[in-house]
Amino acid sequence: DARVTQTPRHKVTEMGQEVTMRCQPILGHNTVFWYRQTMMQGLELLAYFRNRAPLDDSGMPKDRFSAEMPDATLATLKIQPSEPRDSAVYFCASGLVRGGVTEAFFGQGTRLTVV
Amino acid sequence: GENVEQHPSTLSVQEGDSAVIKCTYSDSASNYFPWYKQELGKRPQLIIDIRSNVGEKKDQRIAVTLNKTAKHFSLHITETQPEDSAVYFCAASGGYNKLIFGAGTRLAVHP
Numbered sequence: 070d071a072r073v074t075q076t077p078r079h080k081v082t083e084m085g086q087e088v089t090m091r092c093q094p095i096l097g098h099n100t101v102f103w104y105r106q107t108m109m110q111g112l113e114l115l116a117y118f119r120n121r122a123p124l125d126d127s128g129m130p131k132d133r134f135s136a137e138m139p140d141a142t143l144a145t146l147k148i149q150p151s152e153p154r155d156s157a158v159y160f161c162a163s164g165l166v167r168g169g170v171t172e173a174f175f176g177q178g179t180r181l182t183v184v
Numbered sequence: 185g186e187n188v189e190q191h192p193s194t195l196s197v198q199e200g201d202s203a204v205i206k207c208t209y210s211d212s213a214s215n216y217f218p219w220y221k222q223e224l225g226k227r228p229q230l231i232i233d234i235r236s237n238v239g240e241k242k243d244q245r246i247a248v249t250l251n252k253t254a255k256h257f258s259l260h261i262t263e264t265q266p267e268d269s270a271v272y273f274c275a276a277s278g279g280y281n282k283l284i285f286g287a288g289t290r291l292a293v294h295p
Contacts, residue, residue, distance in 0.1 A: 111286065112273060162283075164281075169281075171277060
């Protein structure tokens with residue numbers, strides 16, 4: 070059963086600390102999305118990649134957030150420095166472009182709490 | 185920019201009734217419209233999708249309709265059951281397959 074794997078599942082950190090969240094997409098998928106969800110609200114798109122290249126990161130606060138794909142099996146989302154307002158669940162989703170569309174499958178998320 | 189609006193934000197029905205959730209999108213290049221179900225504390229899961237060359241798609245008790253002219257699409261759940269209670273998200277995928285979500289609908293099915 071192929072799944073998107075995210076680590077860590079939970080993270081509590083102090084304000085000002087660096088946070089790194091990791092995502093392992095489903096093997097063979099060529100698209101990775103990062104979303105943020107607060108208090109069971111909507112899924113806010115932060116950034117996404119195709120074949121490891123960033124296509125759009127306009128949803129991401131550039132001064133503190135960064136997203137990368139060092140290789141095809143790993144995507145990272147980093148916050149430095151973290152702030153209490155960054156507390157949320159961060160989801161990674163991966164997909165494969167087929168027939169001009171991308172079906173996206175979500176990981177279990179990283180619940181981040183910044184105190 | 186691209187935008188997806190979803191209504192209602194909350195929906196309460198009696199078991200056995202039908203539930204309808206509606207979404208509109210702004211990007212006329214959108215060609216793929218998935219729906220996700222998210223149970224409390226879990227990941228969103230894809231339950232059904234529709235492509236722009238199709239007007240309707242059905243899977244057991246779930247159906248989706250698409251009106252490209254009006255740029256809106258809907259999710260229909262018939263014979264609702266308590267296990268259908270969850271938050272449902274619509275999404276639209278347009279240029280470069282960017283996937284934008286609506287704000288979600290919290291569905292409660294009462295026995």
